[in-house]
Each structure stands twice: as structure tokens, then as C-alpha cells.
């Protein structure tokens with residue numbers, strides 16, 4: 097995924113220059129001369145650790161990162177560039193939703209999806225879930241609960257767990273939570289190997305479409321036959337998001 101690719105190209109490198117092309121984005125002289133200590137996912141954004149200050153980057157809906165090894169002319173809609181010895185990182189964002197900000201210490205706290213994979217701690221999530229009546233899919237998409245969870249993943253996870261997306265969260269049993277966590281781990285592992293999903297405009301760092309979309313079982317398959325029970329996959333809106341599921345085997 098983006099985070100892993102970014103690590104491959106900039107980890108350990110020194111920031112030579114930062115150029116800002118958008119007045120909405122602040123300029124941070126503190127970045128210059130620092131070395132990239134780590135790149136982490138945090139919620140839907142990225143944290144670039146500069147051994148002290150941490151840059152928080154959110155690409156939002158339309159922002160993309162590109163790697164330019166030849167220091168060529170930045171394309172239109174370039175919002176900022178960060179130069180390293182080996183090349184230049186560009187953020188291109190036609191709609192100017194992407195944000196960049198600098199914080200001086202790492203705020204530890206909420207677990208991200210990769211952390212969930214490392215040491216899955218179900219108890220706090222189950223405890224919260226027992227008190228919530230909202231549909232389970234809306235709960236999964238709550239960024240306070242699972243930072244980084246996206247709509248495509250939520251559809252696929254609930255399909256793998258055979259749970260109807262509209263089921264009240266408090267009715268999901270501990271056994272079913274175990275299924276959800278297992279499915280989440282499996283799906284994210286596949287997604288990481290395939291370099292992310294690339295439906296709806298998302299492309300990875302090297303400008304290629306991810307391959308995970310070919311493995312999606314329900315998302316984008318409305319009207320097709322369910323791969324598990326041969327029922328028909330449906331699409332409906334849930335909290336404003338397109339929700340794909342099989343009404344026959346997701347109960």
C-alpha cells in the first residue's frame with residue numbers, strides 16, 4: 097500500500113527542500129535537513145516521522161502522492177513537493193482537500209488497523225458494541241472505533257462473516273465478533289499484498305491501479321450471483337454509503 101511504498105523510497109533519507117504551491121498549505125521550515133525515521137498509517141492519513149516533528153498528511157478525497165525520480169517540472173494541481181537526494185515526492189490534488197500539518201510529538205493512542213492485526217484486543221470493542229444500536233456496518237465505519245476502516249472493506253468483511261449490514265450492533269455475538277476480526281485480518285493481508293483497493297479514483301504511489309478489486313466478492317457486484325449461496329447480491333444505501341450484501345446468507 098501507499099505507506100509501504102513510501103517507506104521504500106524515503107525511509108532514512110534527508111529532506112532537502114519543501115516547496116508549497118498552495119496557499120492553503122503552511123510551509124514548515126522545521127522539516128528541512130531532517131531524516132525520515134518512519135512512515136505510518138494513522139486513520140485515513142499518513143504520519144511521516146522526522147525524528148522529532150511528525151508530519152500528518154491527509155489526502156482526503158482527491159489527493160494523490162507521486163514519486164518523481166528526475167526532478168522534472170511539477171504537473172498542474174501540484175500542491176507541494178518534498179525533495180530528497182534520490183527524487184521528489186509530489187502531492188497532486190485538483191480539489192485542494194489534502195492537508196499537511198506538523199506536530200512536534202507523536203500522540204500515541206488509538207489503535208490503527210495494522211496494530212489490530214498485531215495484537216487484536218476485542219474486549220474494548222465488544223464492550224462498546226454492546227451499548228450501540230446502530231447498524232453493524234455503520235459501527236465498523238466509525239473512525240473512533242476502527243480508524244482507517246473503509247466502505248469497501250466493511251462490505252467485504254461483513255460478507256465474509258455472514259452478517260447482515262443492518263443488524264443492530266448490540267446483537268452481534270462474541271463468536272461473530274471473532275469472525276469479524278478474522279475476516280478483517282484476512283482481507284487486509286490480501287489488500288496489502290495486492291497494494292490496496294483502487295476503486296473510486298484511488299491509485300497507489302506508482303500510479304497503478306491496485307489488484308485487490310479483482311478479489312472483491314460483493315462490492316461492485318450488485319445483481320450478480322453470491323459466490324457462497326447462489327442468492328443475488330444487492331446494493332442499498334446505509335448511512336449514505338453504497339452497501340453491497342447478499343440478503344440470503346448474510347443474516
Ligand SMILES: [Zn+2]
Nearest residue numbers: 322325342345
Ligand atoms: Zn449468499
